[in-house]
Amino acid sequence: MATPRDYDADPERFRLATRVTERYLSGGRGQHEHVAEVLTGAGAGLVLDIGCGEGALHTALHTALHTALHTALHTEPRTALPVPARPRVVGLDASATMLARHPRPVVRAEATALPFPDGVFDAAVAVNVLYHLGDPVAAIGEAHRVLAPGGMFVTASPSRFDSPELAHVWRPEPSSFDAEDAPRLVARVFGRVEVEWWDAPLITLPDERAVRDYLIARFVTPGAAASAAARVRTPTTVTKKGAFVYGRR
Ligand SMILES: C[S@@+](CC[C@H](N)C(=O)[O-])C[C@H]1O[C@@H](n2cnc3c(N)ncnc32)[C@H](O)[C@@H]1O
Structure with missing residues (x-):
């Protein structure tokens, strides 16, 4: 049920997934940009990014802070909007390969055993991570423990019905943290x-080729992805389905 982890053995699969999303996103904005805006709006100071990868949230927070600062400084009267606090991100990941490219500070650890005392973070985030765990609730419990009172937990996961336009050639494997189950698991x-x-x-x-890359990014082997892609009429627009779930300590 837990999605396999290949971040040290084959980091290029994850990097391809990132490039495919950046290159072919045709509407809306990315998940990290959305989470960054929420955290900046909430005034989160110290943020723990659990399963931080190579720093997509770190980058998005930097951009969101600049946008919020620009808005605050150019809104009349000047005092109408508070100047946002600068979030500081601690990146935590089990993969040394991912952490090598993440801005410091970083910590190599398992999401189920966070090496921090109780109650220290303003926010704890786990974007596209918890489906890798056999017991996601154990990691959610750890996130809860390290949050300060009132601290925010944010997680995101795809739906088991994601990308329905490709269902004739590929369907997502059920995972331990599909969007359909995520609210109930976080609520526990x-x-x-x-x-x-x-x-x-x-x-x-x-x-x-884009369809092939999209499927490789989703753990389909290159050979199977190429033959599946040949059966998809292009261009094709893919419906993305999933959920953000928020909790407060
Ligand atoms: C799909 S990537 C997401 C990375 C990042 N959150 C993002 O959205 O770009 C999943 C990340 O979770 C990390 N990961 C998986 N299982 C983990 C665990 N049990 N503890 C800590 N990190 C884990 C992987 O090493 C990988 O960097």
């Missing part, structure tokens, strides 16, 4: 949760 630790669903035609794959 945090009690009340808020959920924001996404369900929109966000990715346009222009040609067969």
Whole structure:
């Protein structure tokens, strides 16, 4: 049920996934940009990014801070908007390969055994991570423990019905943390949760090669991805489905 981890053995698969999303995102904005805006709006100071990868959230927070500062400084009267606090990100990941490219400070650790005392972070984030765990609730419990009172937990995961336009050649494997289960699993630790669903035609794959790369990024072997891609009419627009789940300590 847990999605395999290949981040040290084959980091190029994850990097391809990142490039495919950046290149073919045709509507809306990315998940990290959304989470960064939420965290900046909430005034989060110290942020723990659990399963931080190579720093997509770190980059998005930097951009969101500059946008918020620009807005605050150019809104009349000048005092109308508070100047946002600068978030500081601690990147935590089990993969040394991922951490090598993440801005410091970073910590190599398992999400189920966070090497921090209780109650120190303003926010804990786990974007596209918890489906790698056999027991995601154990990691959610650890996130809860390290949050300060009132601290925010944010997680995101894709739906088991993601990319329906490709269902004739590929379907997502069921995982331990599909979006459909995520609210209930987070609620087991945090009690009340808020959920924001996404369900929109966000990715346009222009040609067969783009479809192949999209499938390789989703753990399909290159040979199987190439033959599946040959059976997809292009260009094709793919509906992305999933959820953000928020909890408060
Ligand atoms: C799909 S990537 C997401 C990276 C980043 N959150 C992002 O959205 O770009 C999953 C990340 O979770 C990390 N990971 C998987 N299982 C983990 C665990 N048990 N503890 C810590 N990190 C883990 C992987 O090494 C990888 O960097």
